[in-house]
Amino acid sequence: MTDTTDITGTTDTTDTRTHRALADHSRVRILSLLREAGRPRDTRELARETGLHSTTVRAHLELLVEAGLVTAATENRSTVGRPRRLYAAAGEPPTEDGSGGYRLLAEILASHLAGTGDDPARSAVEAGEAWGRYLVERPPPYAATSAPRARDAVIAMLDRLEFAPEPSDGGRQVRLRRCPFIDVARNHPQVVCSIHLGLMRGALATLDAPVVADSLVPFAEPTACLAQLSDVSDVMERSP
DSSP states (O other): OOOOOOOHHHHHHHHHHHHTTSSSSHHHHHHHHHHHOOOOBOOOHHHHHHHHHHHHHHHHHHHHHHSSSEEEEEEEOOOSSSSOOOEEEOOOOTTTTTTHHHHHHHHHOOOOOHHHOOOOHHHHHHHHHHHHSSSSSSOOTTOOOOOOHHHHHHHHHHHHHTOOOOEEGGGEEEEEEEOHHHHHHHHHHHHHHHHHHHHHHHHHHHHSSSEEEEEEEEEEEEEEEEEEEEEEHHHHHOEE
C-alpha cells in the first residue's frame, strides 16, 4: 500500500487553512458570491452585496486566497487611476457529476460543525436559518404573508436549491426527492439535514407567516426525506 502521508506537513497545513477559511459564515458567503458570478470581482462590489465594510471584505478575501479557494490579480487598465485588485473563485477539478468544489465545501463545513460545540445539530439549524433568511424575498413592511403563500415560497426556494420538492396536503407535507449533498448527508445526517431544516425555518421567519417548519425526517422513504410545514396554531394545540 502506498503511504500518502506528506512528511513535510503540507497536507495538514492546507487542510488547516481551508478549515480556518470556511469556519466563518461571511467568508462562505463571499466565496459563494464569487462562484455564482463566474467572473473576477473587487472588494467594493462584494462589500455592497454582503453589507460588510470593504476593509473587512478584503481581510476575508486574503484568508480565502491563502487557503487556495480564491485567486487574486491586479487589474490591467489603460485609463488613469489606481488598478483594482480583482478576486475570483479558484478553479477546481470536476468530479464525475461535476460537483467537486461544492461537495468538498459541503464535506468540510459538515465535518467542522459535527466536531465543534456540544450540540452540532442545533448549530447546524442556526446556520441554516441565517442563510434561509437570505433566500426568500422579504415582504413589504406591515404586509402579512398568508400560510399558503408562505408554503409556496418555501417550496419554490427548495426547488431552486434542487431538492425536487413534492408537496402534499396543501403544502403541509413536502417530500424532498433529491438531496444536492446526498453523499455528505449520509456521512453527517445530523448536521446536513439540520441545515436544511434551518433553511426552511429561516425563510419562514423572514416571511413572518403563521407557519413553522415543524420537522424534517431524513430518509423517511427510500427515495425521499419528509418535511412538515405546520400551521402555528396546530403546533400550539399539540404542545402540552
